[in-house]
Amino acid sequence: MTKSLHISDVRAGQELPSFKVPVTITSVMATALATRDYQPVHHDLEKVKSLGNETVFTNTHTTAAYLEKLVMQWAGPDAFLKSLKLRLGVPNYAGDELTLKGKVTSLDPLTQRVTIAIVGSNSRGDHVIAELVVELREPANV
Amino acid sequence: MESAVSDGKAWIAELRSYVGRRYGVIHAWDAVNASMIRQWCEAMDFDFAPFAADTAADSVHGGMVAPATMLPVWLMPGLRNTRPPGSDLTNPREVMTVLEREGYIGILGTNCEQEYERYLRPGDKISTTHMVEAISDEKQTKFGPGFFITFLQEFFDQHNAPVGRMRLRILRFKPQPKVEQKPLRPSPPQPALSQDTAFFWEGLQAGKLLIQRCAACHTLRHPPGPACTSCHSLEWDTVQASGRGKLFSFVVMHHPQHPAFDYPHPVGLIELEEGVRLVAPLAGTDPDVLEIGMAMEVVIEAVEGEHRLPNFRPVKKG
C-alpha cells in the first residue's frame, strides 16, 4: 500500500510530481458522462463549433478531478482533501495536452494542513489556476 | 482586464432582486454508490485505494469513500433535466433568464470553489440547496460586457448534516463581433503619474510637449517638480515646447532589453531650444548617424491607453 505523506516531509516551495493528460474527444466525452454532464459542448462537435469553439472541451468537474488526482497521488491515501478553489483560463480542447504542476505554498504543522498552488496549462496557455488544501492525518493504525 | 461600465437601466433592479435569493431542497437521483465512483475513476484514469472497494478497508477511512470533487456530481440534473420526487421545482438559476432576455447570451464558468466537511460513503443520500450569492456590476471583459454571477450550493446528507459547499462564478456576456487587430507591441514601461507630473503625460496624449514653468519667475524646469529651485514659488504653469532642440548626449542600449523597443535602441538627452533637457527615445534612427550637437525634432506618438515619452529624430538636412 502506498505510503502517505507526513507533515514533516513537506516544505514550503516543494514541487509536486507533475503529470500530463492527453485530451481526446473520447476522454472529453467519457469524463463528461462520468460527471453526469450532458452539455453539448462536451460531445457534440457540430454544436460546439457553431458556438465559436474549435472543438469539444473538458468540463469544470473534470478539471477539479485532475486537481484532486495531482494532490492526492502526492499526499497519499491517508490524506483528506479539504477545499479547492479554481479559476478557469483558456479552454481545455480535445487534441491538446494538459500539464498540471503543483507547488506547496504554505503548511501549518498544528492542523497538518498543506496549501498547494496548481497551474494546469495546455498549448493555448493556462487552463486552470487553483489552490487546494489537504490535511495530512496520522494513520490510525500506526 | 475588467472595468466597470456604468449602467442605469431599469432591468438592473430586477437583476439585483435575485441577490440573496434562496431555493429549496433538491435531492440526488442516486445514493452515493460504488459503480459511479468506479466509472469516475476510470474516466479520470485515477486509481486510488480509498476509492476502490477492494483496497479501501486498509485506508484511514476504513472503507470505500467517494472522491471529494464528485460532490456536485451526485446532484447533476442528468439528461432529462428532471428532479427526483420531493425536490423543489423552482429553477435555482432563473436569474440567468433575465440576462439571456437582455442579450447576455454568452456563458462562461470562471471560478469554482469547493469545501468538504467529510468524505461521502456509499449509501449516503445527498441533497442540495442553492442561493444567488452575488451579482457583479456590469464589467467590460475581453468577451464583451457582462455580469459575474456567484451561486452558492450547499450539500447535506440524509441526516441533514452539511457535507460540503460549492461556489460557482459564471460570466454571462454579450458576445462582441471580433475585430481584427494587428498584433501590438507591448507598451514601454509606464510612468508613475503624480499631481506634480501628470500635466506632462496628459499633454503628450494631446500631442503637445509641455514644459513646466514657474508662475512667479518664469524659469522653465524639467523633470517637473512641485517648486521652483530659483525663487521657491509653488505656483506653476506650462508652456508648449517647439519640439526642436539638439542632441546633448546619447546612449545606444544593447542590454537589458525591453520588448517595446528594437535593439540596438538609441536614447538621447535632448536640450530643447527653450533651454531645458529631457531624456527621450530616438527609435527609428540609425545610431551610427547620431552626433552630439546635431539638430533634433520631436515626433509625438499618442497611443490610446498608454503613456510614451516623445520620440526625437535628427532634423533632415537641406
Next chain:
Amino acid sequence: MSDFLSGKVAIAGIGATEFSKNSGRTEIRLAVEACLAALGDAGIAPEEVDGMCTFTMDNNPEMDVHRLIGGKDMTFFSRIDYGGGGACAPVLQAAMAIATGVANVVVCYRAMNERSWYRYGSGTPMTQSPTFTHANHYSWYLPAGLSSPASYVAMAARAYMHKYGVTSADFGQISVVAREFAATNPKAYFYGKPITLDDHQQSRLVADPLRLLDCCQESDGAVALVITSAERARSLNNKPAIVRAAAQGSAQGQHRMTSFYRNDMTTLPEMGLVAKQLYAQSGLKADDIQSAILYDHFTPYVLEQLEEFGFCGRGEAKDFVRSRQHARGGRLPINPNGGQLGEAYIHGMNGIAEAVRQLRGTAVNQLGGLHNILVTAGTGVPTSGLILGRD
C-alpha cells in the same frame, strides 16, 4: 580646517566572507559571518558592540544582525541611502557616534546575494505608485528604455568623451589595471585572469559607449568593519587605520544616477564636495595621498574622480591612465585589490577593507611607502569618502 573627527577614531577590525556568484546561504548569514570575522580580527567581543550601521539597500536589519552576533545593548543604529554612494558614509556615521560618545564600538556591514538572489544590472523595476518619489524619478528614464545603472553612466560618459577626447580604450585602462591587481589576489573573483586592452575593446557593448568590461561584476558576499576610538584601537590586535577624514556630499542639481541637467555634465560636483571636505578635515592634499580606492562600478567615473580629487587637471585623467599612473608602480596605484571590476562588487565595502590592509601592511598586492589612502563611494549619486592613514 575642522579637527572634530580627524584622528579621533580608527578602523580596528575587518572581516569578510568569500566573494562568489552564488554564496549558497542567506544574506543575514553572510552579514553575521562578516561581522564576527571583523570582531575577531579586532579582538573585540561581540557583547561590546553598541552601534551598527549599514546601507538602506542592505536587507539585513541592524537589530537582527546585532542580536545574532550576540550583541546586548545597542545605542546607535543608522542607514545611508543612495546605493554605493553610501559606502564610506557608515564609517562617517560611526566616527561621529564614537567622537560624540553616543557609541563605543560600531560595526559597519554590507551583505548581499546581489548575483544569486537579484541583479542590479538587469534594470530598475518600474512601480507605478505615484506615492513614491522613487517611481516618479524613474518615470523620466524607464519609458525611454534607459533602465540600468550602466545606461545612466553611459549618458554622462558620452558627454565626457566628447568634451575631452576621451576614448573607450581610456576607460579600458581602468579595467586592465583592475584585472592586473585581481589576477594576483587569491580572494578576487578574477584571480589569475588578467585581460588585455584588446579584450576590453572586443567585449560586447552593453550601453554604448559602455562595454561589458567597463562594468563591475555582480557578486555575493559580505564585508564588515569595526570602528572604535583611536585610543582603544591602539590597544588592540592590529595597527589601527586612523580615520583622517570622512565626508558625505550631495551637490546642486543632484539626481539619483541621472544628474543630466547641470550646465556641465562632465564633472562629479558631489565628489568634488567630498574631496574639499576630506582635504580640509585632514589637512592633507592630493600630493599626500599615495594610493586610492576609487569606486569603480563603471570605468568612466574613475577618470572623473581622479580629476575631482586633483590628481590631475580637468580632462587630463585620460593622460594619467594612458601613462599607467594608476597601475602598480605608478603615481597613484588605484584599487590594488582589483576593485569591484576585479575582486568583487560588495558596494564598495571591500575597498575600505583593502585600504585597511594596505595601511597595516598585510595586503596581497602590498604597496610601499604608504601613509594615507583615499577611499571613495559610489559615483553619480550622493556619495561619501574617507582618508585613512597610518597612526
